[in-house]
Amino acid sequence: xxxxxxxxxxxxxxxxxxxxxxxxxxxxxxxxxxxxxxxxxxxxxxxxxxxxxxxxxxxxxxxxxxxxxxxxxxxxxxxxxxxxxxxxxxxxxxxxxxxxxxxxxxxxxxxxxxxx
Numbered sequence: 694x695x696x697x698x699x700x701x702x703x704x705x706x707x708x709x710x711x712x713x714x715x716x717x718x719x720x721x722x723x724x725x726x727x728x729x730x731x732x733x734x735x736x737x738x739x740x741x742x743x744x745x746x747x748x749x750x751x752x753x754x755x756x757x758x759x760x761x762x763x764x765x766x767x768x769x770x771x772x773x774x775x776x777x778x779x780x781x782x783x784x785x786x787x788x789x790x791x792x793x794x795x796x797x798x799x800x801x802x803x804x805x806x807x808x809x
Contacts, residue, residue, distance in 0.1 A: 700784040710763040717766030723757040760806035
């Protein structure tokens with residue numbers, strides 16, 4: 694049996710762009726992906742602090758050290774540039790693994806989205 698547990702979180706980053714005409718996903722600065730342990734193509738959940746929206750999509754790599762957080766495709770309708778969001782991923786692991794598993798949580802600068 695597997696259970697789903699909280700794996701990673703990028704806590705409180707600012708949306709830098711939304712692109713309705715892109716095919717879908719969230720573009721995330723490569724530094725933030727690496728620091729959080731979120732993989733390119735991984736399913737992520739987005740929580741919009743400004744309006745309460747909660748939805749899921751998948752991660753794509755943005756330019757390193759750019760602070761880029763861009764919601765693409767239909768997800769662009771759920772955010773506005775400047776909104777604060779939380780990006781969360783989960784993993785399926787055994788209950789035994791869950792006893793010692795520690796999630797990765799990062800806290801980028803909320804104004805620049807860069808790691809300090």
